[in-house]
Amino acid sequence: MNAILKDRNSQITRAGADTKTIACNKPSLAGAVSQRACVFCGSRVVLYPIADALHLIHGPIGCAAYTWDIRGAMSSGPEIHRMSFSTDLHEKDVVFGGEKKLEAALLELIDAYNPKAAFVYSTCIVGVIGDDIESICRKVQALKQIPVIPVHAPGFQGTKKDGYRAACEALEVLVGTGNRPAQEFSINILGDFNLAGELWILIDYYKRMGIHINATITGDGRVEDIANAHKAQLNVVQCSGSMMYLAKQMKEKYGIPFMKVSYFGIEDMSDALYEVATFFKNDDMLAKAKEIVRFEFARLMPELAVYKQALQGKKAAVYVGGSFKAISLIKALRLIGVQTVVVGSQTGTADEYEIIKQLCDEGTIIVDDSNPAELSAFVKETKADIFIGGVKERPIAYKIGLGFCDHNHERKEALAGYEGMLNFAKEIYATAMSPVWKFTK
Amino acid sequence: MELAINKSNTFTSTRNACKLCSPLGASLVFKGIEGCIPMIHGSQGCATYIRRYMISHYKEPVDIASSNFSEETTIYGGNKNFCTGIDNVRKMYNPAVIGIASTCLSETIGEDIPRLIKEYAQLHEGEQIPVFIHASTPSYQGSHMDGFHETVLSAVASLATEGATSKQINIFSGFISPADIRYIKEICDDFGVEYMVFPDYSDTLDNPHWKDYQLIPEGGTPVAQIKNAANAIASIEFGTIMNKVVSTSKSSAAHTAGEWLEKHHSVPNTRMPLPIGIEASDMFFKTLETISGIATPRHHARERGRLIDAYVDGHKYVFGKRAVVFGEEDMVLSMVAFLHEIGIETVLAGSGGESNSLKKEIDARTGGVYPNMIVMNNLDFETINEMVDELKPDIFIGNSKGYYIARRLKKPIVRIGFPIHDRFGAQRLHHIGYRGTQELFDRIVNALIEYKQEHSPVGYKYI
Numbered sequence: 001m002n003a004i005l006k007d008r009n010s011q012i013t014r015a016g017a018d019t020k021t022i023a024c025n026k027p028s029l030a031g032a033v034s035q036r037a038c039v040f041c042g043s044r045v046v047l048y049p050i051a052d053a054l055h056l057i058h059g060p061i062g063c064a065a066y067t068w069d070i071r072g073a074m075s076s077g078p079e080i081h082r083m084s085f086s087t088d089l090h091e092k093d094v095v096f097g098g099e100k101k102l103e104a105a106l107l108e109l110i111d112a113y114n115p116k117a118a119f120v121y122s123t124c125i126v127g128v129i130g131d132d133i134e135s136i137c138r139k140v141q142a143l144k145q146i147p148v149i150p151v152h153a154p155g156f157q158g159t160k161k162d163g164y165r166a167a168c169e170a171l172e173v174l175v176g177t178g179n180r181p182a183q184e185f186s187i188n189i190l191g192d193f194n195l196a197g198e199l200w201i202l203i204d205y206y207k208r209m210g211i212h213i214n215a216t217i218t219g220d221g222r223v224e225d226i227a228n229a230h231k232a233q234l235n236v237v238q239c240s241g242s243m244m245y246l247a248k249q250m251k252e253k254y255g256i257p258f259m260k261v262s263y264f265g266i267e268d269m270s271d272a273l274y275e276v277a278t279f280f281k282n283d284d285m286l287a288k289a290k291e292i293v294r295f296e297f298a299r300l301m302p303e304l305a306v307y308k309q310a311l312q313g314k315k316a317a318v319y320v321g322g323s324f325k326a327i328s329l330i331k332a333l334r335l336i337g338v339q340t341v342v343v344g345s346q347t348g349t350a351d352e353y354e355i356i357k358q359l360c361d362e363g364t365i366i367v368d369d370s371n372p373a374e375l376s377a378f379v380k381e382t383k384a385d386i387f388i389g390g391v392k393e394r395p396i397a398y399k400i401g402l403g404f405c406d407h408n409h410e411r412k413e414a415l416a417g418y419e420g421m422l423n424f425a426k427e428i429y430a431t432a433m434s435p436v437w438k439f440t441k
Numbered sequence: 442m443e444l445a446i447n448k449s450n451t452f453t454s455t456r457n458a459c460k461l462c463s464p465l466g467a468s469l470v471f472k473g474i475e476g477c478i479p480m481i482h483g484s485q486g487c488a489t490y491i492r493r494y495m496i497s498h499y500k501e502p503v504d505i506a507s508s509n510f511s512e513e514t515t516i517y518g519g520n521k522n523f524c525t526g527i528d529n530v531r532k533m534y535n536p537a538v539i540g541i542a543s544t545c546l547s548e549t550i551g552e553d554i555p556r557l558i559k560e561y562a563q564l565h566e567g568e569q570i571p572v573f574i575h576a577s578t579p580s581y582q583g584s585h586m587d588g589f590h591e592t593v594l595s596a597v598a599s600l601a602t603e604g605a606t607s608k609q610i611n612i613f614s615g616f617i618s619p620a621d622i623r624y625i626k627e628i629c630d631d632f633g634v635e636y637m638v639f640p641d642y643s644d645t646l647d648n649p650h651w652k653d654y655q656l657i658p659e660g661g662t663p664v665a666q667i668k669n670a671a672n673a674i675a676s677i678e679f680g681t682i683m684n685k686v687v688s689t690s691k692s693s694a695a696h697t698a699g700e701w702l703e704k705h706h707s708v709p710n711t712r713m714p715l716p717i718g719i720e721a722s723d724m725f726f727k728t729l730e731t732i733s734g735i736a737t738p739r740h741h742a743r744e745r746g747r748l749i750d751a752y753v754d755g756h757k758y759v760f761g762k763r764a765v766v767f768g769e770e771d772m773v774l775s776m777v778a779f780l781h782e783i784g785i786e787t788v789l790a791g792s793g794g795e796s797n798s799l800k801k802e803i804d805a806r807t808g809g810v811y812p813n814m815i816v817m818n819n820l821d822f823e824t825i826n827e828m829v830d831e832l833k834p835d836i837f838i839g840n841s842k843g844y845y846i847a848r849r850l851k852k853p854i855v856r857i858g859f860p861i862h863d864r865f866g867a868q869r870l871h872h873i874g875y876r877g878t879q880e881l882f883d884r885i886v887n888a889l890i891e892y893k894q895e896h897s898p899v900g901y902k903y904i
Contacts, residue, residue: 037485061461
C-alpha cells in the first residue's frame with residue numbers, strides 16, 4: 001500500500017531553500033478520498049450565515065440534510081438560516097422536471113417565513129435535467145417583491161472553491177441595490193462567519209476605534225446590509241479564499257479598496273487593527289488601536305506565558321480549509337511554543353503556500369488537498385503531538401493518539417481576536433496535557 | 442388534529458428533513474463488510490458529506506472514496522473517473538472488496554455501473570482484483586434506509602452461491618448500533634450456533650484505540666460468510682417495513698436479502714420487527730431456539746427476568762405519559778410497540794420514510810388501541826414542530842435532530858438511533874433485545890424522573 005499516490009506528488013512539498021513549488025488549485029483526484037466537499041458545499045457555507053434570507057436547496061434530499069444548521073454561525077436576530085429547506089426531488093421530478101415544484105416551494109416558503117431575500121441553490125442533477133432556475137427566480141421575485149437569487153452550484157462543476165465564487169456572484173446581485181446614506185469611517189467585514197460569536201468580538205474592537213461597521217458578510221448577515229455594502233469606504237477581508245472575488249468585484253464596480261487581514265493570533269489581529277487605522281489616516285483612530293493592542297497584550301501575555309512554558313517543544317499538524325488561515329495558525333502556535341511540522345489546506349493558493357514555505361522550519365511538510373492516508377502518514381513521520389483541523393480530521397488524530405483542536409465549523413469557543421487567542425491556547429493546552437495519553441502510548 | 446395534518450400537507454418543500462439520502466445507507470452497509478472500502482460514483486461532495494455525517498455520530502475515521510465527477514465526466518460519462526478511482530483506491534487501500542454506490546448524478550446521466558465493473562475486470566484480467574459489490578442508490582429514490590436494505594440485498598444477491606451444506610444462520614439485523622451488533626453476536630455465541638450478522642460494522646465503526654492508523658479497520662462480515670448465505674439453514678431479518686416501496690432490484694422480485702435467499706436458494710426466512718421490548722425480544726430468542734433446537738441460555742433468561750423486574754419497579758413513572766417518536770420507520774414502529782408495552786402512549790409517530798405502511802403496522806402491533814395517535818410517513822421535523830404544542834407530549838424519543846423541538850417545549854428527549862450528533866457515546870448505546878430494552882427503559886424512566894425533580898418546588902432526594 002502507498003500512502004501517497006504518484007499523481008498526488010506535485011501537491012506535496014517541504015519547507016526549505018531548494019524544495020519544489022507546490023501545485024494547487026486542481027480538481028481532486030478520483031479515488032483519493034479528498035477531505036474536500038463540492039461546489040455546492042462551497043456556496044452553502046459562505047451564504048449560510050445570512051440570517052434573514054431563505055436558503056432553498058433545489059435537489060434530492062441529501063444536499064439539504066447534510067447542511068442543516070451545519071456551521072454554528074450565530075445571529076443576533078432572525079434565524080431563518082438555521083432551517084433546512086429542500087425541494088426534495090423524487091424520481092418523477094427528475095423525469096418530468098422540477099420547475100413547478102421549485103416555484104411552489106419558493107412561494108409557500110416566502111409566505112410562511114417572510115425572508116428579506118431568497119437564495120436558490122442548484123445541485124448536481126438540476127444541472128443535468130435542465131431546470132430553468134433563472135426564470136423561476138425572476139418570476140417569483142416579481143410576484144413577491146424580494147430578491148430571489150439563483151446560486152449556481154451543481155457539485156460536479158468544479159471544486160469547493162468554485163462554490164465560493166458562486167456565492168460571491170450571488171452576493172454581487174444584492175450589493176448595490178440598497179440606498180442607505182454613507183457614513184464616515186465605515187467598513188465591511190468580509191469573510192468572518194460569526195462562529196461562536198467571533199464577529200461580535202471583532203466589531204467591539206473596531207467600534208472602540210471609532211469605526212462604523214457598514215455590513216458583515218456574511219457572519220450575522222442581513223440582506224439589507226449586504227444590499228448597502230457599496231456604501232462602505234473599505235472592505236476588510238478575512239478568509240480570503242472565499243471572499244476575495246467579491247472584494248475585487250466591488251473594487252472594480254464601486255471603487256472600494258480592500259485589504260486582507262486575519263484575526264487569528266495576537267500578531268495578525270493587531271496588524272488588522274493598525275492597518276485599518278492607517279487606511280483612514282486618522283491619528284486618533286491609530287492611537288485607539290494602539291491602546292487596544294497595549295491593553296490586550298498586557299492582559300494576555302502573562303497568561304499565555306504559562307501555556308507557552310508547558311507547551312514548549314510540542315509539535316503540531318495543521319490541516320484547514322484555506323491556506324490563509326493556516327499562516328495565522330502557524331504564527332499563533334509559535335507564540336505558545338508549538339512548532340508546526342505538517343501544514344496543509346483543502347483549497348490553498350500558490351502565493352500563500354509560498355509564504356508558508358518561508359515561514360515554517362525546514363522540513364515541515366506542506367500539502368494541498370490531502371486525505372486520511374497521507375495525513376496519518378505525515379503525523380507519524382513528523383511525530384506530531386497535536387492536530388488542528390475540522391470534524392473529518394478529528395478521528396484521524398484521536399485514533400492514533402494525537403491531541404486535537406477544532407478550528408472549523410464546529411468550534412463552540414471563539415478563536416478569533418485576543419480572547420480567541422487565549423481560548424486557542426487553553427484548548428491546545430487541554431488537549432496536549434490531558435492525562436489520558438498515558439494509556440495510548 | 443386533522444387540521445394540523447392538513448396544514449402541514451400544504452407544504453411542497455421538505456423543511457428539516459427526517460431522513461437522509463440513499464448512498465449514506467449504502468456506505469453503512471459497505472462499512473460492515475470485511476476488507477471493504479466504499480466508493481461513491483458521483484460528485485466529491487456526496488462522499489465527503491456522508492463521511493462527515495457518519496464521523497460526527499460514530500467518532501471514528503470513515504474513509505469513503507469518490508469517483509469525483511467533473512463537468513467533462515457528466516457530459517462524456519464516468520468510465521475514466523471510475524477506473525482512475527478504482528486504481529487509486531487499490532493502490533492506497535489494497536481492499537479485498539470495493540463497494541460502489543451510485544448517486545442521483547450518476548443515475549440521471551445513465552451510468553451503467555455493472556458494465557463499468559465488467560470492463561474494469563476485463564482490463565485487469567489475470568490480476569488479483571478486489572470483489573466488487575454495486576448498489577443502485579439514487580438519492581431521489583427513498584431514504585437512507587432504502588439504500589441500506591438495497592445494498593444488503595445487492596451484496597447477498599451478487600455473492601451468495603450454493604455449495605456444501607452449512608449450519609450458518611443468516612441474521613440481517615438492519616440499521617442498529619455497533620453495540621447492538623456486538624450483543625447479537627454475543628447471544629449467538631452463547632447459543633453456540635454458527636451465524637452471520639450482516640452488515641457487521643460493530644468493529645469498523647467502533648474501533649479500539651490504535652497504535653498505527655488502519656486504512657481499513659479490522660472487522661466486518663467476511664465475504665466467505667456472505668457467499669455461504671445461500672447454504673444457510675435459516676435467515677432472520679429485523680424490520681417489517683424495510684425497503685418495501687423502493688426496491689430497485691432488477692434481477693428478482695425479492696425486496697430483501699432474506700426474501701431473495703428464500704426464493705432462490707430455499708433458505709427459510711423469518712422476518713420480525715426490530716426486537717425492542719420484551720415481546721419483540723422474545724420473538725427473536727424463540728426464533729433462535731426453534732432454528733437451533735437449543736434453549737435460551739440462562740444468562741439471557743436472567744437478563745429477561747431482570748428486565749421484567751425493572752418494568753415493575755419503574756412502571757408508575759412512565760404510565761400514561763405521552764411520547765412523540767420519530768426516526769426510521771422500523772425503529773419508530775418497534776419503539777411505539779415497546780412504549781405501548783410499558784404504558785406510554787405515543788401521540789405522534791413519524792418518519793421521513795415513504796412506505797405509507799407505518800400506520801397499518803403500528804395498529805397491528807398495538808392492537809389499534811390508540812385511535813388518536815397521529816402516524817405520519819414522509820414527515821419532516823418542521824411538521825412535527827408545528828403539531829406538537831397541542832399534543833402536549835411529556836417526552837420525545839428519536840434521533841438528535843429533534844432536539845430543537847424538545848428544547849422549545851422544554852421537555853426531555855431520549856436520543857436513540859441515528860444520528861446522534863450532540864451527545865457522546867452513540868455507538869455504544871443498546872436498543873435491542875433484553876439488554877437494549879433495559880437500557881432504553883432506564884433512560885426513559887430517568888429522563889421523566891429528572892424532569893419532575895427539576896420542576897419540583899423543593900427537589901427531592903429519594904425517588
